Amino acid sequence: MQSRRRREEEEDGRQWKPVLPWLPPRDLASVSATCRSLRRLSAAVTARRAADASRGLESLPIPFRTPSPASSPPYASFLYTPFPVVGSPSPPGAFSHPWGGRRPDEPSPAPPSAFAVLAAYAGHGGCDCEEEADGCCHPAANCPCGFLAAEVATECGPACRCGPPRCRNRRTQGGTSVAVEIVWSERKGWGLHAAEAIQKGRFVCEYAGEFLTTAEARRRQRGYDEAASGGGGGGGGRVSAALLVLREHLPSGRACLRVNIDATAVGNAARFINHSCDGGNLGGVLVRNSGLLLPRLCFFASRDIQVGEELTFSYGEAEGQHTGRPCFCGSPDCRGFLPSEET
């Protein structure tokens, strides 16, 4: 089978052939030198991106591993953010821009909306705990922010008097906390794997991406579905959408807060976590920081995890609808198809 590099070289060659015979030798030499420099530069950029998906934004590098470089891409293109950001409406055709760039003819993004301001600043007041030498705000010290139930937790945040690094009630706020790597597989594409043993209960990473309004999430989902089926602006082919919808039942029990996080074009390592029908080895906890309205989805190890094991969670309810796309989770409980979440 022809390797990808060979195909690219042939394509390069086809573009140059009609021009090269007409160039005088000096220009030819200069074109050749430029091509060599560009090739070296592109190899260096590829190597840097493949060595660390987070580009230095996490405390540990997150490398891409491709068991068979000829048949797998060297890395996946997206903008890395260790923390959630507030997304803005994307222009039509944005799905063809994995790096989030705009074509010159595309309109500029809208200014921050009321939604953005709410997401950032609403919420209840924080704590007045005094910082001490050995830290503060541990739940044992009765910090009013410290609360942890099965699937919901609160942590200190921007509304609190304390701050990192002393505060001990911010354990999910330091970015991805364990060594992980992004590994290619033919059937599932990229997946996140443990590069160290992880003890049950340890915080692994949060699902960082763009917080979206429901209208924008629905609009983007339609675009991703179209692109995945070969139409729309994505040009068809492989589209790995990573748009998650969370529903938080508020304490009154009468209302439900819906949170849309899209990590497709802007996200962190969690965007590579694949689905497993048996629930996987990660459990999601909704963590709210005092002073912020929107909760964050944080993943904790739901059992001890060995080095090299793939990290997975369940994308949807077992009894819910499915997408019709095959699931390759390999668990004995596999339902055969990826679950579908109504967006």
Ligand SMILES: C[S@@+](CC[C@H](N)C(=O)[O-])C[C@H]1O[C@@H](n2cnc3c(N)ncnc32)[C@H](O)[C@@H]1O
């Ligand atoms: C959030 S992305 C996960 C990362 C993705 N594998 C990639 O290469 O970017 C979700 C997509 O991964 C693929 N995927 C996740 N879990 C899978 C599974 N169990 N079987 C097959 N494909 C899976 C599907 O294409 C899905 O739409």
